[in-house]
Every structure is written in structure tokens, then in C-alpha cells.
Amino acid sequence: MTTTNKERQKLGIYIHIPFCLQKCLYCGFYSSGGSSLAQQEAYIEELLEDIKAYGEVYGQKYLVDTVFFGGGTPSILPASLIGKVMDQLRQCFFLDKEVEITIESNPKTLTKEKLLAYRSFGINRLSIGIQSFDDGILKNLGRAHDSSDAVLSFQMARQCGFDNINLDLMFAVPGHTMEIWEKTLKQAVNLQPAHISFYSLQIEEDTPYYEMFQRGEITEISDEEDRRMYHRAIEVLKEAGYDHYEISNTAKAGKQCRHNLKYWSLADYLGIGSGASSYVEGVRFTEAPFLEFHKNTREDDMCEFVFTGLRKTCGIDLAEFERRFAVAFWEVYADRRKELTAFLESGSLLEDHGRLRLSEAGIDISNQIMAVFV
16 A cells, blocks of 8 residues: 555654864864865765665655755755755655755855755755854854855845745854844844844863863853843844744744754654764664664653753643643653742743743743753
8 A cells, every 4th residue: 555645754854964164163063174075075975875775764654844954064065965965865755845945054155056056956945154243253253254244145045046044143152242242133133034043152062162261261151141142132033023932043924944843842853964863753863973872762752842842932732742642741740740830930931721831031941940851
């Protein structure tokens, strides 16, 4: 009996491209700066084989409704290599006719030719790592582009037909002031992208920033200032018509990132490429060089459904929890209700209209609240 697309389960596919123009000072992701064309081509050939192998396992069972090229900087590759990957995906998997296909990019690596090629491959969502519109902050971050590159790349993408564009911004950077941050927010809003993500800088071990911090060359922004910048971003973006739908993400109506929502909704996604992570059929696994494997228990799934779902500002649907796990939420977590009572009474955690969600104030202590479910 033939399975139709309507009957197939939905799957997101993440493609990891580990190459960058240069490694940013703060970056802790699995990536490297500087690579030859030969290295890039060899990596893509291995990637194509991996896609084929995964297609033999999952290709008939799933309907792929999101694809996300991340990194690293996928746009560093010649467009033809991205085209090869898209061709292989279409040969090995069923892609939904309304599939969302995102590619991450650096303003310095985008050209009109690449953008037009992406459109011809069916890529319909572009994420641009702008981080700031202040050249001093960009220099502090070790970014390869400046603010004029950021604006020009956005305008060029629009001209090439991209109407679903995300801008990544970063706050609480050493040297940041509220004035600089507000200016960046307003410049981003003036461009009217479909989606804006905003992240607080985290100084991670094994990065140049961490070494600079250890030597006393840079100073972290205080937690109080970090939170002031975060809440100011929410305020500015809401006033401009953006829906704050996840802790670090806002979007115009209907422009939420469907792929990233999979991560926060315990949906199946397959990661392909060096270091890429997956969650498929209740199993979490990571590609080399990490090679991790964990088969989730029912309890694991329930915990993950809750603490990832709380990242969404709409929180978790308690009825959906019961449908999914055949048990009431408060029956499972009766022993933790006492721990949660203080958060509920303070208004950090809200239970209303059949949902459990964080308030805006609760987001500031989200790690404490989510830890209750781990």
C-alpha cells in the first residue's frame, strides 16, 4: 500500500555548514574560519552521501516541511554547492509543496548572483547575521562586515525576491550602551524584516572572548543592564508590530520560523552534517565528532515537552500534553506543584485558559522555572 504525503509524518531537516569567513570572537558553535574551495567541495560530497543514507531510512516515511541551512555561514559556499544539496534532498525525501527553506548568511558573503540562485533552488527564507548596526560593536564582536554591508545585503535580498527575511541581533556586548542598542533596534525595525531574533551575548569557554575576559581585557555587561536591554527590545519590537512568540524571537503575523518551532514543540527533526543534532522517533543523536545517542523515555519526552515549550510565550497547552501522553499534566507533576507555587503566586509563571506559560518577568528567571521539570 502506497503512503501519500497527507499520511506521512512531518519532518524538519537541518543542514550544518561548518565554514565561516572568520571565526567570531564570541562564537562557541562547531565551525571554523577560513576554508578552501576543495575543502568545501569535499565536505558537500560527504554531505550528499549522508543525505542519501538518511533518505533510505526516513525518506518514504516522512514529509519534509522545513529545511534549515545553518552553521557556520552557509552563504560562504558557492551557490552551486547549495544547489547540489537541494537536488539531493528532493531526490531522497518528499518535500512539502509549502516547505519553508531557510539559509543563514553573513552580509559579507551575499551577492546578487547567490541570492537569485537560492530563489531558483526554492529557498524562500533568508536569515542575515547582522548582530548590530554599530560599527564599533561589530568590531568588538570580530564580525567581518560593517553596518553598510548589513543594509546593502538586506536591500539586495529584497530586490532578489526575498520577502521572508530574519535579522539576528545581539545585545549585552562589551562596550554596549542602551543608546547604541536602541539605535540598532530602530534601524532594524525601519528595514521591516519579517522576523527579528535578539540574543544576549554569552561568554563561552574555548572562545577568544573567554580568554580576553580571563585576562581582564573585556568586562561583562551587568545582569541588570542585560535585562534592561532585553525588555527594551521587546517593547520596541512590539510597538513596531512584531509578535514576541519565543524568548528570543519576534515575527510579523504569519512569519514565525516554522523550523525553529519544531525544536520548542518536541517535533521530529533530522540534523545532517558535522556535529548536527537530531530528534527523530524519540531518539536524540548527534553526528561526529560528538557522536551522542540517547533514546528518550516517556518521562524524558514529557519533561522536554514542558521546558522547551515554556520558551514559547504562549507556553504549553495542558490539553495537548494530556492528548500526547495520555495523562493529565498536574497528575504527572503533582510532586512539583509545591516548588512551582512560589512562581505561580509571584506571577512569574501563569496558568490561564488551559495553558501554562512564563510572564515577561518570568522569562528573566526562566532557567530556575524550567529546572523544576528536568
